[in-house]
Amino acid sequence: PDERTLVLIKPDAVRRGLVGEIISRFERKGLQIDAMVSRSMDAALADEHYSEHVEKPFYPPLKAFMTSGPLVALVLSGDQVIGVVRGMIGATDGRKAAAGTIRGDLALSNRENLVHASDSADSAKREIALWFPDLG
Numbered sequence: 001p002d003e004r005t006l007v008l009i010k011p012d013a014v015r016r017g018l019v020g021e022i023i024s025r026f027e028r029k030g031l032q033i034d035a036m037v038s039r040s041m042d043a044a045l046a047d048e049h050y051s052e053h054v055e056k057p058f059y060p061p062l063k064a065f066m067t068s069g070p071l072v073a074l075v076l077s078g079d080q081v082i083g084v085v086r087g088m089i090g091a092t093d094g095r096k097a098a099a100g101t102i103r104g105d106l107a108l109s110n111r112e113n114l115v116h117a118s119d120s121a122d123s124a125k126r127e128i129a130l131w132f133p134d135l136g
């Protein structure tokens, strides 16, 4: 059976008008959009979503950035979608991400890096439940 993963198209991507470009890449890859919503992250959701990072020095500016405006949350499904999407988005730092990846082609920052995607089956399960509690 296909896996599912959670993707956030971050506020920088919304501000830069890159939502369509990013969703197009996932669609062209053959992934399925199971759920999608435009909304904002508030402080409580940020702390929950990034629970493993709340003590890190980069967290306060990350939280400020992630709560700075609307984002688009999606659940994608497909064969090995968790690893496939991580490969498509590229390394965290847009300055180091490989060309051909979303961050490598479109981002130039370690923080404002356009997209988040679940990094494991456990985090996908946790993050999908957090963002889409109604999804079975």
Ligand code: CMP
Pocket (backbone or CB within 6 Å): 053, 058, 062, 092, 110, 111, 112, 113, 115, 116, 117
């Ligand atoms: P994301 O995949 O959403 O997971 C954690 C986020 O924290 C990451 O993307 C970046 O936006 C941000 N991040 C991770 N490491 C750093 C860092 N060293 N400096 C600034 N931001 C970071």
